[in-house]
Amino acid sequence: MRIDAVDFFYASMPTVTTAVDGSQDALLVRVRSGDDIGWGECEASPLVSIAAFMTPPSHGACQPVSASVLGRRLDKPEDILAISADVTYRSMDVLQASHTYSGIEMALWDLLGKRRDVPVWSLLGYDRSHGRIPYASILFGDTPDETYDRAREIRSQGFVAAKFGWGPFGHGTPNDDAAHLFAARNGLGNDTALMVDAGQVWRTDVDAVRARWDVLVDVDATWLEEPFTGSAFDAYAAISASTDPSRGPRLAAGESSHNPHMARHLIDYGKVAYIQIDTGRVGGIHPAYEVAQHADHRGVTYVNHTFTSHLALSAALQPYAGLRRHRWCEYPVALSPLAQAVTPDRLERDEDGLVSAPEKPGLGVTVDLDALAPYLHDIQITIDGHPVWTSGQ
């Protein structure tokens, strides 16, 4: 069977703020092949990602993603890998291509799983889907009091782990940050794991991290995530090498990886202890699977990066579904109404409080276009007066 069509759906909240809440818009991808459909989601700028799908070619290594996808055979997992390899090569110079293709690749696996009536993790060769401990992923409050209230709320929802990130953290003094960290710890109580996400705020400044390390140890943070630019391996390695692995946080990073090589480098050169992969950016589910396998061999813990819908969450859980040791799962708890509308299915915690990749075929969730309708946008692109793109075409 051939890939007949790839459709994009761009949705956004009526107002998009400068808060770093990735659920304020969404780019969904629907792939059709014969009577089957599959869904995926790019964790990426929607308009830019659509442009990378349909742009006129610039030359042989700067072709649109569509050139490697439309009309291709889709009967078995190897077909997906062949398409992925062609995207990498033919769209080498379209920087956005991997963000665009990530959502398509997810949809290809979803479609193939549904066609074969098996979950995606089974297509990857795993024999079961292990439960993960979800950590509630939320933003720091604007004030320590707000951070405290959010921590209390998370605890009241029964989460045993929570990650606070972005917001004012890192933009003030070490004392300002300490106030937020203690507020989070006090709100969570001592029996809840606390992760901290600095959102690359210190770029390459190792001393800025050192100035906050003692407090991170005091609040018993499990990890410090992305203190630096994603590519600043030297800075990551400097902190990893100079801090006590038996006490206080280890480093986590990887969400900005847009190919598996970048994630491997964070492990091999940056010496991070947790590698966090967004399947909506890294090129899709199989590149994320490759990272998970590498992490497993290296004794590093794989964690999903997910801040959008439960479609994205299901895709994020597939790459390491069968690797028991990797216990954590990022679990967004403050999704926008739009992100909640993407799919009526939700990956709820089971009776043990764990979250797993679904047992249902494909990604195991459905997309509700009717519920999404209020958020959808029409995009039209013309070149020299000729329409070259109409959304949902």
Added chain:
Amino acid sequence: MRIDAVDFFYASMPTVTTAVDGSQDALLVRVRSGDDIGWGECEASPLVSIAAFMTPPSHGACQPVSASVLGRRLDKPEDILAISADVTYRSMDVLQASHTYSGIEMALWDLLGKRRDVPVWSLLGYDRSHGRIPYASILFGDTPDETYDRAREIRSQGFVAAKFGWGPFGHGTPNDDAAHLFAARNGLGNDTALMVDAGQVWRTDVDAVRARWDVLVDVDATWLEEPFTGSAFDAYAAISASTDPSRGPRLAAGESSHNPHMARHLIDYGKVAYIQIDTGRVGGIHPAYEVAQHADHRGVTYVNHTFTSHLALSAALQPYAGLRRHRWCEYPVALSPLAQAVTPDRLERDEDGLVSAPEKPGLGVTVDLDALAPYLHDIQITIDGHPVWTSGQ
């Protein structure tokens, strides 16, 4: 003075083929501030790069490039660095952003140089612009005979160095490649340096390179460029470590770097001997300057990557203009009529056969929009029926 406007000009040849000839289209950038203008060129997919400039924001770290540029102060070099830092942070999750911003950053330097009546290399702190040995950069022929003819033609033009790349190279057997390599060497004669560009054709396959190494030594290749995917540091290091540095080629790579970190990693982890940077991709002139400084400290040779106009060539020569040791300059010799039309000024070889960054203010070249007119395209983007982009606006 504030940045008043950023305009994009998308030009392409009437027919764009799948040959890897990057001069088949172009994205020029014009920045206006008061009465001054500056020009730059993105080495990137035009439509995708424009989308990254004007896309609606997705969240605080996924903002359009325009959000960090328009209205900003532009009085001194530090202003450019501040804008660059904001693009990196606020457009962190817009993967295409660095390709878009590269052309803008060039234009900012061009404008500032013209405003101060000094060349860009002077703004970077260099006290002179050293001459470089240009190597003619062309594609392999479809057959060894064609490759031979191209080599003869290059030699007849008086070049003392030539780089052959892409085309059929690497897609056949080692013997097929050997035929092209001997054809190139025979056509050039023994007194002309020969570089070879494999265009990432072997992805991560170290054995594929080993199978061709003896012939590369036999034809006395100066370097082998991009045998692997840009991020495959392990593969680069494996070849670097296992081949004789005193005999035969060394490795070259770097053109796909879209930030200075990636180029540093190729040096520090991939152990390449030549680092090749495209100022139209790496984030502009100053990120390229940072790479040149790092290369100089590490004993690695910096080389520009340029396959487009002489505007791009001037921008490419600025970052290492004052670093005498770095002798080579990539010099495109088979530009499309469009790429030739970009600028009436050409950076010709001087009486010693060398090419230098111009002594004139800014980038030292002018852009001829009238000559470009036959190649220009109008782009219109509407969202929900509202025009959000009209080219040249």
